[in-house]
Amino acid sequence: MARKVAVYTRISRDDEGDGLGVTRQRQDCERLADLRGWSVAKVYEDNDVSAYKRNVRRPEYELMLSDLAAGLIDGVVSYDLDRLARQPKDLERLIEIFDNRKRLTFATVTNDIDLSSADGRTMARVMVAFANKSSHDTARRLKRKHLELAMSGKSSGGPAPYGWQKDDPNKVDLEAARHIRAAQNEILAGVRIGTIRTRWHEQGIGRPREGTKRTAHHHVEFMLTNPRLCGYRTYHGEILLSDDGEPVIGEWETINTVEEWEAVCSAVAERKRANPSPAAGKPLARKYLLSGIARCGLCHNKIRGQISRLWKPGSKVSKYNYQCSVVNGGCGKVGRVGEPMEDLIIDLVLEEQRKRAAEDGSPALMEWLGEAEFKSVSDDIKALTTAANNREITMSSVLQILPDLERRRDELKLERARFQRKLKRAESVSEGIKNREEFRDLPIERQQEIILHSLSAVVVHPAGRGRRIFNPDLIEPIWRE
Incomplete structure (x- = not known):
């Protein structure tokens, strides 16, 4: 055998x-x-x-x-x-x-x-x-x-990242770049990456990997925070520095300025610090516009949205309402139907922002006041590094001065990123939204950002006994000064 x-x-x-x-x-x-x-x-x-x-x-x-x-x-x-x-x-x-x-x-x-x-x-x-x-x-x-290719700013091969042309990874794909910039502006306006990921999946954006149903969350995050966007060359996931301590610049076309890229990275990092990864089945996204913004007029506790117990498909009863909850530490005595209250607040906010825009006219171009100091500190670091490489100064002397300069440079970079983020947010809020329908088409995070730009809270006063008809006089918006 x-x-x-x-x-x-x-x-x-x-x-x-x-x-x-x-x-x-x-x-x-x-x-x-x-x-x-x-x-x-x-x-x-x-x-x-x-x-x-x-x-x-x-x-x-x-x-x-x-x-x-x-x-x-x-x-x-x-x-x-x-x-x-x-x-x-x-x-x-x-x-x-x-x-x-x-x-x-x-x-x-x-x-x-x-x-x-x-x-x-x-x-x-x-x-x-x-x-x-x-x-x-x-x-x-x-x-x-x-490493040699990286130090010279060249690509090491492989498929072109999203944002650049497949047949020429050094040239920007204009359509993809437009999607990236739009998503970055949404992040600066408070929109979650998960919301962007869902929309990209529905629209077929982002080059999802072959064999996967949708692009993974961390892949979308990387597409929007990739150092390559502002020209920085990376090596093993880290920004590569030249001998003088400056980031190595690649030979490809860029999609962002360094300041724009830093602002997006700062927004993503701050959101992660504020909202650590939730447990499975407990998403961070709010479903209701005024959750956490509305407050009870009796106990002043935050009011959150919830599905109405009386609502059924096809019924005329409001699908959801805002209720002061005993479970969340409230008195449980104040509640209001959801849609009319939201419509009222949306109309008031849009009208207030239109008036403010008409009064202020075109906003003056804002400049970051720390630019001169940042340039001075960066030049000092570069000069020290060059002197050490040329053996004009001992390494011991360099290490006594350099850490403090690097610390100050990093602080200033963070301040610049926060400034850019604040500026982008102000620009996004000032963009004219014509009516309530256009407002409702925005992601929920973006809607809340617009509301909070004008209001610090919405106080819901008790309606009393008897038949309850929605009374706008019992909804008190607290305007920001």
Whole structure:
């Protein structure tokens, strides 16, 4: 009876995605098995999978070892030993199976090694050690090459990030850039990334990865805060600095200025600090416009929106209302139907903002007052670094001065980012919204930001006993000065 053997094929990179490399290996292995009179029971194929990287799992290799240990196959045929293993630990696992199961068959197309003998195992270990060293040397050379490319501001290859043309990653994709800028403005106006992600998914924006239903939250966040947007070159996820301590600038077209990019990053970071990741099933997004803004006129506790118990599909009863809740520490005595109260506040706010815009006219261009100091501190850091590189000053002297300068520079960068964010928010609020319908089309976070730009709170006074008809006089807006 012919021995049942496995054919194992592997290739580290299949750039074309056509699997021709592993196909050629399989054909040669099957030809060898046929010459030896063995029957190929199964082909195990790991295409486009590295055997050198420690954090990469080869599913077909693991399955082959399991089947070999279980006695489902009687041996292995591979094109070469380095197709099977480039890490000594992977070879030792295979040798251990050969120890436990005698008379197993092992062969390669390039040369035969007897894993059942001490000499054969020694030779196999030496060959894997040399293959591992070869992979290590290649990885080291590639790492040095990528660092050199990065320092010169060049791209290291790979697909173009969203925002740049697929066929030329140095040129901006104007349509994608427009979506990115619009989303960044929304972030500065208080809109959540999750809201942007949902809309992008509905509109097919953002180049979702093949095989995924929608772009992941952290991918959308990275698209909107990628240092590449303002020209900064990164290396292993960090902004790369030149010898003089300045960020390395890439050779591609930019979508943001440095100040715009910093403002967006600051807005995202501050939101994360204010709202840490919620537990599963408990989203941070508010469903109701005046939740947390409306307050009870009796106990002054915050009032939140909730679905009306009396509402049913098709009924004339309001779908939701605002109720002072005992559970949240309130008196539970004040409530109001949702839609009429929201419509009243929206109309009042839009009218107030239209009047303010007419009185103020075009807002004067605001400038950040710390720009001169920031430039001076940055120039001092650059001068110190250059002097140290030229051995004009000792490193000991540099380290006594540099930390304080760097700390002040980082403080000023944060102040600049906050200023830009505040400026963008003011600009977004001043954008004319013609009517209530346009207001309702905005994301809920954006609506709340507009409301809070004019109001600090909305006080809901009790309506008293008897038939309750919505009375706008019992809704008191508290205007900001």
